[in-house]
Amino acid sequence: MSPTAVVTLTAVVVVVLGVSVATRPRSSSTVDFYLAGQRVGVVTNSWAICGDYLSAASFLGVAAAVYVSGLDGAWYAVGFAAGFVPVLLFVAAPLRRFGEFSLADFLGRRLESDAVRLSAVGVVQLVILCYLVPQSVGGGITWELLVGHGLFGFSPYATGVLLSTAVVAVVVAYGGMRGTTWNQAVQFLLLFSALLWLAVTVTADGFHLTDVAPLETVGTPDGLAVAGGPAVREGRLGQVALVVTLALGTAGLPHVMNRYFTSPTGRAARTTTLWVLVLVGAFYALAVVLGTAARDVIPAAVAEHAWLEELTEGGVLLVPEHALPVLGRIYGGEAGLGLVAAAALIAALSTVAGLLLASAATWGHDVYERYLNPRATQRQAVRAGRVTTLVGACLAAGLAVLMRPDGFTPTAPSLVATMVTWAFAVAGSALTPVVVLSIWWRGMTAAAAAAGMLTGATLAVTLFITAELMPASPVRDLVSAPTPVAASVAVVVIVLVSRRSARPAGTGAAWLTMHGTAADRQAERLARMMVDRGRGRRR
Structure with missing residues (x-):
């Protein structure tokens, strides 16, 4: 373990814990714990959303995918960056105007159905788990490369997974949304600064790329050898499917969408999204540049740096996620x-x-407060959220330890990026169609929402499991990023079921809340006040 590694890790932990202590919740209310009192400003929230969204899959995975697959890997960046366009156009402002604690709560209240709320809870937890595991994997990979030693009898990788997850679980349980927001804002600034420094340094030195084709594995008795291939890994159909899956999935990510409930107004939520679009666009552009540079720089550097021999085979990294740290x-x-x-x-x-906090909001507020203990005090509800945070962290860490990445194949250039794609696929297939149609279609019904979520989630999971069993082909490329198919089927099911079921009685009021002008909403509030006063006089 180098002194630099010790200082770096210590500094990160101190900053994270220090921010959490300084910004801990001022009260034990659920609004403060889950939504930071709904007083998060535009700039702070945009930084925090970027910190929430720009995960280990973004920082390590996108550069790794470009490093291995060349132009194919760049489509991950395109899809991730494009995800906030649908959010800006269709979701951010109406979602905030309606106002709730979580996506499940929004759907349950909008469609006036406990069945919809509980169905959404199940899908949300599936998305969160699919997203949590690769982030924990990223923590393990980083510790293994930076420190190289395990603690308490664990391997270096397992130590990184367990320590990183434990630190975050404590931060979330103690600091709630307020502490998490400021942590994510500070962490994004540090993350972006490091990426910018590396991009400027590498670009200033200059690099020359003569082969942009993907790297293909060739089995040999000695292990992994790699050669440049003559064509891209996926056809155009697979590329389009991947971009659509990532772009549509963002609007269904619970940890990102929940942040919009912390904005003070719908206009602030929309402005925040504009800032996020600019920031994430710049981030992914830098990640693609660095992944491209790694293809030229790393093979040439093996002869000059003896330490690279342990990390490479035939001049190519055995673990692609090491590309940026090696640079x-x-x-x-x-x-x-x-x-x-x-x-x-x-x-x-x-x-x-962000994921643990979204999980806590779903279990603590949507399930515990509403169904298990409706008479719970604010303190009891917050305590339930903290307990579910710790349980979720333990489950994610356990799964991440079992999924240690040992290399790559042409069909899975980056484990963390591939696993995050699964989360986007479930979110985009099961939640995004229901959320968008609940916001923009008056004919949406509770039965249709439940059927749509079940159809989208089941079909997405079935398709990407099927893809793992199929040989390389255009069909495999399509089903490995299944949102175009699964979401389309889900929409058809939603429309058909809606035609045969009754829409909620409060659809008109919900529509006015989400889409009416400020004057319209003020007039409605005054009308309700007059009606209430009239009823009081008659009594």
Whole structure:
């Protein structure tokens, strides 16, 4: 373990814990714990959303996918960056105007159905689990590369998974949404600064790329050898499917969408999304540049740096997610490695924090407060959220330890990016169609929403499991990113079921709340006040 590694990790933990202590909730109310009192400003919230969204899959996975697959890997960046366009156009402002604690709560109240709320809880938890595991994997990879030693009898990888997840679980349980928001904002600034430094340094040195084709594995008795292939890994159909899956999935990600409930107004939510679009666009552009540079720089650096021999085979990294940390060490020595590895750890910690908080809101508020203990005090409800945070963290860490990445194949250039795609696929297939139609279609019914979520989730999971059993083909490319198919079927089911079931009685009022002008909403409130006063006089 190098002194730089110790200092870097200590600094990260101190900053994270320090921000949590300084910004801890001022009260024990659920609004303060889950929504930071709905007083988060535009700039702070945009930074926090970026910290929530730009995960280990973004920082390590996108560059790794570009490093391995060339142009194919860049489609991950396109899809991730495009995800906030549908959010800006269709979701952010109406969702905030309606106002709730979570996506499940929004759907349950909008459609006036406990069955819809509980169905959404199940889908949300599936998405969160699919997203949590690769973030914990990213923490383990970073510790393994930066420190290289395990603690308490665990391997270096398992130690990284367990420690990173434990630190975040404590931060979320103690700091709630307020502490998590400020942590994510600070962590995004640190993450972006590290990426910007590395991009400027690598670009200033110059690199020349003569082969942009994907790297293909060739089995040999000695292990993994790699050669440049003549064509891209996926056809155009697979590329389109991947971009659509990632773009539609964002609007169904619970940890990202829940942040919009913390904005003070619908206009603030929309403005926040504009800032996020600019920031994430810049981030992914830098990640693609660095993944491209790694294809040229790393093979040439093997002869000059003996330490690279342990990480490569035939001049190619055995674990593609090491691309950015290795570039950091090549250009900045131990300090550069420490900076980039710390950024990778920050990316994992920040997203895990958002996911655990979303899980806590779903179990603590949507289930415990509404069904298990409707008479719960605010203190009891917050305590339930904290307990579910710790349980979720333990489950994610356990699964991540079992899924240690040992390399790559042409069909899975980056484990963390691939696993996050699964989360986007479930969210985009099961939640996004229901959320968007609940906001923009008056004919939406509770039965249709439940049927749509079940259809989308089941079909998405079935398709990407099927893809793992299929040989390489255009059909496999399509079903491995199943949202175009699964979401389309879900929409058809929603429309058909809606035609045969009654829409909620409060559809008109909900529509006015989400889409009416400020004057319309004020007039409605005054009318209700007059009606209530008239009823009081008659009594």
